[in-house]
Amino acid sequence: MTSSIKAEGAVHRVVVVGGGTAGWMTAAALARLVAPSGVQVVLVESEAIGTVGVGESTLPHIRAFNERLGIDEAEFMKATRATFKLGIQFNDWGRIGDSYIHPFGDYGAPGGEAPFHHYWLRARSLGDVGPLDDYSLPIVAAREGRFAPPAEDARSLLSTYGYAYQFDSTLYARFLRTFAEAHGVRRVEGRIVEVTQDGESGALSAVVLESGEAVEGDLFVDCSGFRALLIEQTLKSGFTDWSHWLPCDRAVAIPCASDQPAVPYTRATALEAGWQFRIPLQHRVGNGYVFASAFVDAEAATERLLGRLEGAPLKTPNTLRFTAGQRTRNWVGNCVSVGLSSGFIEPLESTSIHLIQIAITKLIELWPNAVADPTSAAEFNRQMDVEYARIRDFIILHYCATERDDTPFWDHVRIMRLPDSLAEKIDLFRARGAVQEYREGLFLHPSWIAVYLGQGIVPHHHHRLADAVPEEALLSSLARLRTAIRQSASRLPTQDAYIARYCASLDAG
Numbered sequence: 001m002t003s004s005i006k007a008e009g010a011v012h013r014v015v016v017v018g019g020g021t022a023g024w025m026t027a028a029a030l031a032r033l034v035a036p037s038g039v040q041v042v043l044v045e046s047e048a049i050g051t052v053g054v055g056e057s058t059l060p061h062i063r064a065f066n067e068r069l070g071i072d073e074a075e076f077m078k079a080t081r082a083t084f085k086l087g088i089q090f091n092d093w094g095r096i097g098d099s100y101i102h103p104f105g106d107y108g109a110p111g112g113e114a115p116f117h118h119y120w121l122r123a124r125s126l127g128d129v130g131p132l133d134d135y136s137l138p139i140v141a142a143r144e145g146r147f148a149p150p151a152e153d154a155r156s157l158l159s160t161y162g163y164a165y166q167f168d169s170t171l172y173a174r175f176l177r178t179f180a181e182a183h184g185v186r187r188v189e190g191r192i193v194e195v196t197q198d199g200e201s202g203a204l205s206a207v208v209l210e211s212g213e214a215v216e217g218d219l220f221v222d223c224s225g226f227r228a229l230l231i232e233q234t235l236k237s238g239f240t241d242w243s244h245w246l247p248c249d250r251a252v253a254i255p256c257a258s259d260q261p262a263v264p265y266t267r268a269t270a271l272e273a274g275w276q277f278r279i280p281l282q283h284r285v286g287n288g289y290v291f292a293s294a295f296v297d298a299e300a301a302t303e304r305l306l307g308r309l310e311g312a313p314l315k316t317p318n319t320l321r322f323t324a325g326q327r328t329r330n331w332v333g334n335c336v337s338v339g340l341s342s343g344f345i346e347p348l349e350s351t352s353i354h355l356i357q358i359a360i361t362k363l364i365e366l367w368p369n370a371v372a373d374p375t376s377a378a379e380f381n382r383q384m385d386v387e388y389a390r391i392r393d394f395i396i397l398h399y400c401a402t403e404r405d406d407t408p409f410w411d412h413v414r415i416m417r418l419p420d421s422l423a424e425k426i427d428l429f430r431a432r433g434a435v436q437e438y439r440e441g442l443f444l445h446p447s448w449i450a451v452y453l454g455q456g457i458v459p460h461h462h463h464r465l466a467d468a469v470p471e472e473a474l475l476s477s478l479a480r481l482r483t484a485i486r487q488s489a490s491r492l493p494t495q496d497a498y499i500a501r502y503c504a505s506l507d508a509g
């Protein structure tokens, strides 16, 4: 079916297709930020189809998203039964028995001529100075189960970190729905069975529901999840497949009960054919085994996960399929894909919700001047390509930086040919401990350093600047720093105590 829409007309009506995390984040942001300029926002979702139902661990940037929308943190945490997150613990990645935390914060204390890890590398060659983790306040606090928001005084050790959240994804979408509807978003329930396009320009003009109702729009945001209803099924954007670097293509997920205090970090434990996530919330723990179906079948993976649960399962296991990769163009004509419809690089490092946030931010920055705005589309696609490629390389690093040779899966990822962009980064770090600089995209230096050193990529040389400090002075200042970090961390409240005071969910029991 075709209908008419003027390509040069202004955008007055936005249709968001899908009501998962992507759909409701988009609708909430557009309602709060763009609707006041005279734009109407409609969201269409189907309860019968439902959402992917996972996606509970985030990156610190989400705080800026919530703040921009004017969302109160304590209220949001109560509603989503959220906990705080200071980083991700990686167990058994470089070698079985290894453990490190990728922190949301810096190593060392503020100041210093060379990046801190160069001093640590030098000191390590002089004596036993302990693991790099001992020099990160968020890591030490995370290990002790402690949390308080960072201090504002930039000279304080307590200012050296950020934090994110671990929350119930279904409750987050519900919370944003309430917010978005209060800001004028109209929600339409129903399954979309047809998408209409302008006969001449090919621009999308409406989505048609099973009931026959047509929801018309000028701009369409495809948040339909892996189905990619508009961007792929209708507009045939294409897909760039990265599964040769990222072979995990399935996940089995299941929440379980917990009688332990929730720790302020997510755990990723490497298993025989992938890895297991553990995300502690106020009322339960989210678990999953992300695995490569070429190396283990779903039944064996499910059994392995169930055997490792720390508490009683709260649902039946949910198996999901995906392919690591990105939509070839995230913005085609008058359709922008946000969320899983735009691609997925597997959940290690919790980047998917971040990519949703980034896409929304860029859509608002590059808001189209007309229904068809190829300039905005081209720039959006360029920027999203960079974002995806940065994350892709960082995730691949976790697999290739390993000595594990205990299963065919680890043999595969250990010796696979890497993207040139990642091979260059690793060579640079191995040679001189430097992290390749870039302006756009994740991740910051401490993240790369955490994974390089945590998984056994040790530089041949530390920076010459780190030689400026006499040996004795270096060793004693590191000992003092370790003590100061330990003491500062131990003065923080436990996360449980902080949550109880600040944002305990009434029914989190």
Ligand SMILES: Cc1cc2nc3c(=O)[nH]c(=O)nc-3n(C[C@H](O)[C@H](O)[C@H](O)COP(=O)(O)OP(=O)(O)OC[C@H]3O[C@@H](n4cnc5c(N)ncnc54)[C@H](O)[C@@H]3O)c2cc1C
Pocket: 017, 018, 019, 020, 021, 022, 023, 044, 045, 046, 047, 049, 050, 051, 052, 053, 054, 055, 056, 057, 058, 169, 190, 191, 192, 193, 223, 224, 225, 226, 227, 229, 251, 252, 253, 288, 290, 320, 322, 338, 339, 340, 341, 347, 350, 351, 352, 353, 354, 356
């Ligand atoms: C195992 C796993 C673990 C993950 N863990 C994390 C994590 O820890 N952190 C993180 O950041 N991300 C994580 N993710 C990704 C995260 O789950 C998603 O980015 C997030 O949930 C957004 O999904 P979505 O809204 O794009 O899609 P969905 O949740 O699938 O929503 C799609 C929506 O489209 C609607 N829809 C589809 N077709 C139609 C139709 N025909 N008519 C009407 N409506 C339709 C559906 O009803 C639904 O409302 C994980 C993903 C997986 C697979």
